[in-house]
Amino acid sequence: MGIEIAITVAREETRVAVLDGGVVTDLFGDRAKHKDFVGNIYKGKVAKVLPGMQAAFIDIGMDKAAFMHVSDLSMDVEPGDLLVDAEEDEKDSDMLRPKRQSAKPIEQLLDEGQELMVQISKGPIGTKGPRVTSYVSLPGRYLVFMPNVEHIGVSRRIPRDEERARLKDIMRRVRRPGCGYIVRTVSEGVKEDELKSDVDFLHVLWQDILSNRERLSAPALLHTDLSLSFRVVRDLFGKKVDRLWIDSREEYQAIRDFVQRFSPEQTARIHFYDKEESLFDHLGVEQEISRAMSRKVWLKSGGYLVIDHTEAMTVIDVNTGRFVGKRDQEETILRNNLEAAKEVAYQIKLRGIGGIIIVDFIDMEREKNRDKVYHALVDAMASDKARTRISRISDLGLVEISRERVREDLLRSLSEPCRYCEGRGYTKSPTTVVYEIFREIRKIGPSAEHQRIVIGAHPAVADLLQDEERQGIDSLERSGSPKIVVTSDDQLHLEQYDLVVM
Numbered sequence: 001m002g003i004e005i006a007i008t009v010a011r012e013e014t015r016v017a018v019l020d021g022g023v024v025t026d027l028f029g030d031r032a033k034h035k036d037f038v039g040n041i042y043k044g045k046v047a048k049v050l051p052g053m054q055a056a057f058i059d060i061g062m063d064k065a066a067f068m069h070v071s072d073l074s075m076d077v078e079p080g081d082l083l084v085d086a087e088e089d090e091k092d093s094d095m096l097r098p099k100r101q102s103a104k105p106i107e108q109l110l111d112e113g114q115e116l117m118v119q120i121s122k123g124p125i126g127t128k129g130p131r132v133t134s135y136v137s138l139p140g141r142y143l144v145f146m147p148n149v150e151h152i153g154v155s156r157r158i159p160r161d162e163e164r165a166r167l168k169d170i171m172r173r174v175r176r177p178g179c180g181y182i183v184r185t186v187s188e189g190v191k192e193d194e195l196k197s198d199v200d201f202l203h204v205l206w207q208d209i210l211s212n213r214e215r216l217s218a219p220a221l222l223h224t225d226l227s228l229s230f231r232v233v234r235d236l237f238g239k240k241v242d243r244l245w246i247d248s249r250e251e252y253q254a255i256r257d258f259v260q261r262f263s264p265e266q267t268a269r270i271h272f273y274d275k276e277e278s279l280f281d282h283l284g285v286e287q288e289i290s291r292a293m294s295r296k297v298w299l300k301s302g303g304y305l306v307i308d309h310t311e312a313m314t315v316i317d318v319n320t321g322r323f324v325g326k327r328d329q330e331e332t333i334l335r336n337n338l339e340a341a342k343e344v345a346y347q348i349k350l351r352g353i354g355g356i357i358i359v360d361f362i363d364m365e366r367e368k369n370r371d372k373v374y375h376a377l378v379d380a381m382a383s384d385k386a387r388t389r390i391s392r393i394s395d396l397g398l399v400e401i402s403r404e405r406v407r408e409d410l411l412r413s414l415s416e417p418c419r420y421c422e423g424r425g426y427t428k429s430p431t432t433v434v435y436e437i438f439r440e441i442r443k444i445g446p447s448a449e450h451q452r453i454v455i456g457a458h459p460a461v462a463d464l465l466q467d468e469e470r471q472g473i474d475s476l477e478r479s480g481s482p483k484i485v486v487t488s489d490d491q492l493h494l495e496q497y498d499l500v501v502m
Contacts, residue, residue, distance in 0.1 A: 002242035007229050007255075008279045009248035014228045017285045018236065024288040027350060027410060030228035037062075037120045037130055038407065039139070039225035041209055044132070045218040046114045051107045057129075058118055061219035064129030068118065070106040072133035074148050115218045117209075123407050136209075138202050139225075141234055141262050142187040142195055143171075145202035149180035157185040167195075174199050186238045194262070230258060237266065245283075247273040292351050292410055299343055303336045307347065309411060313356035316344055320362060330369065333362045337373045345380030354386070354405025361397040374399070420493070428495050430460045434469050437461075438476065440499055446480030454485045456498035462488035 004019045011032070018026040030036050042060040049056045057065040110116075118132035138145040152171045154164040167183045174196040175181060187195065205223075212222040225231060229246075233255055237244055246252040252272040259267050273279045280286045291297065297305040302322030308315045318340040320332065344359055359377075364370050370393040377399065381388055384403075391400040407413075417423030428436075437455060444453070455465065465473060465486045473484045482501070492498075 003240055004243045004245065004283070005232060005236060005241055006245045006273075006279050006283055006285060007232065007247070007251065009229065009246070009251045015280070016228060016232050017280065017283065017288075019283060019285075022284070024285055024350065025346075027285075027289065027292070027352075028228060028232065029413065036123060036228065036407065038123050039120065040221060041117065041119045041136060041223040042066075042132070043213050043216055043218045043220045043222055044116060044118050046110050046112050046116070049107055049110050049112060051105065054106050056106060056110050058116070058132055059219050060118065060120075060130075060132065061221065062124075062129065064124060066118065066120065066130045066132040067128070068132045068134070070109070072121070072131075072135065073106065073109055074134045117213055117222065122405070125405065125408050125412070138205060138223075139184075139234065140198040140202045142184055142190055142198045143202065144182040144184060145199075145206065146180035146182070147206055150178055151180035152183075153181070154183040155185040155187075158183075158188045163188055170195055176203055179203075188239075197262075229255060233258060239266075242269065244270045245273045245279055246270070247279040249274075288350070289410075289414075292347065293414065297343065297347060299336070299339050301336060301339055303340060305340060305343060305347065307351075309409075313358055314353050316347075316357065316359045318344075318359065318361050330365060333364055334369045334372065337361045337364065337369075338376050341373055341377040342380045345377060345384070348381070348401070348403065349384050349386075351411060352407060352409040354403050354409065357401040357403060359399040359401065361393060361399065363397045364393075370397075430458075430464045430494065431469075433457070433461045433495055433497065434464050434472070437465070437497055437499070438472055441476055441481055441484070444481065444499075444501060450482045450501050452483040452485055452502050453481065454487060454498075454500040454502060456487050456489045456492065456500070458492045458494045458496065459488045459490050460494060461497065462486050 002021070006017045006019065008015050013029060013031040015030075016026075016028040017024050044058040044060040044066065047057045047059045047065050054070040056068050058068055060066050116134060117136065118134055119136045120130045121133045122131040124130050135146070135148055138147075152168055152175065154167050158164050158167070164183075167187055170192045171181055171183060174192065176199065181199070183195075209223045212220070216222065226234060229251055233244070237259070244255075246255060249272060252270070256267055256270050259270060273282075275282060278286070280289075295307055297307065298321070299305070302320075304319050304321045306317040306319065308317075318337060320336050340361065347353075348357060361373060364373070374390075374393050378390055381390060381401075387404040389402040393399050418425070421427050437457070441453060444450075455462075457465065473486070477484060489498075
């Protein structure tokens with residue numbers, strides 16, 4: 001079983017899964033209410049310049065202003081002064097961004113109210129608005145077009161040097177002067193006329209965007225990227241994909257027509273799924289999504305991972321669980337950590353976890369064992385397209401990972417903080433709430449004016465007051481407090497209670 005792509009389309013959302021050998025390796029989703037804005041191009045207006053952060057907020061017509069750092073601003077740099085980030089690489093999931101060799105302070109480059117064209121490089125994440133860049137890039141089928149950068153690069157994922165040289169020679173002939181191009185991985189083996197067709201198409205698209213910029217007033221949307229289904233076909237549906245499944249007849253026909261135009265030989269691998277069982281259930285994707293939403297992930301050996309998300313970082317704890325091994329303790333720990341390293345890499349990629357990640361492996365005494373686990377983790381993360389840095393295992397068994405965050409991770413996109421515990425992940429115990437009530441009654445103290453105190457509490461707290469903690473109520477009444485009456489109210493939160501003195 002090779003690589004398969006599954007696209008399931010509903011009125012409210014489109015979901016995509018990539019499977020390799022039956023194992024889900026990537027998940028993408030786009031909801032009608034929460035569109036993916038990455039790649040969209042806007043005519044924006046500078047809302048605020050922040051010299052202390054060397055950044056600016058740009059009004060692009062969304063609920064939250066977009067953030068732009070001075071390194072994303074190309075206004076004072078000539079094309080020849082730019083270096084392409086990951087010079088001859090292409091990132092399907094990220095915007096290509098040149099690096100500046102020199103820069104003026106942002107307050108000398110931008111003024112409030114100034115208009116400029118920007119592209120979203122990172123979508124809104126949590127409470128943060130989108131991040132934008134003025135280095136526009138337009139992905140086509142075979143090329144990524146960079147109108148602000150005079151550069152030709154070829155994807156490093158094309159392994160043969162002679163093929164990369166051939167593609168680069170073609171691009172020198174068909175390129176538009178003053179423009180830059182990255183030749184994508186799917187271009188391996190394509191002919192010159194196909195690359196030239198992509199160059200012409202992207203140039204026309206760019207001219208349309210420039211025309212919209214002149215015609216529209218800021219803030220305005222100038223260009224929107226393809227829908228999720230078509231982006232996946234454009235970016236991922238290459239020669240290595242065995243089958244593409246689609247469960248929508250309309251989307252199936254549209255994608256077949258789309259592929260027929262640029263790669264007719266691939267249409268035979270596009271299949272319409274019409275069985276009664278849902279496509280994701282049939283391929284086991286729904287089960288994998290549920291697993292990716294869990295805090296605890298079991299390993300085949302009996303060990304497990306615990307994945308916790310905080311505001312600043314994600315922490316992954318490795319445990320032996322039921323795995324006790326057959327030989328000495330160090331060998332057992334090593335085997336558990338090696339299995340965990342592969343699962344950690346898989347879960348990070350599947351869940352789309354970005355930012356700072358701390359992995360707490362089980363402590364190993366031998367340096368060579370720590371090296372084995374480190375290299376296993378590096379190898380498992382090697383196929384990740386997101387930019388990643390991995391530190392060596394510390395003496396405490398900790399590994400620090402920094403992973404580029406482009407979109408919200410799976411947990412954030414499919415869930416929200418618990419309204420009951422307010423995102424803490426825990427509530428006070430009923431016993432704790434009972435003792436708080438006792439303290440409040442003691443503050444009231446003995447009183448001849450009041451006849452009774454009525455306590456309204458959650459059923460779990462009320463049951464505890466009337467049963468195990470009844471002696472506490474009796475003690476308070478004997479010490480002079482008014483008669484205490486307990487009532488159960490299932491509308492109250494576990495931590496809430498009412499004290500009414502009558």
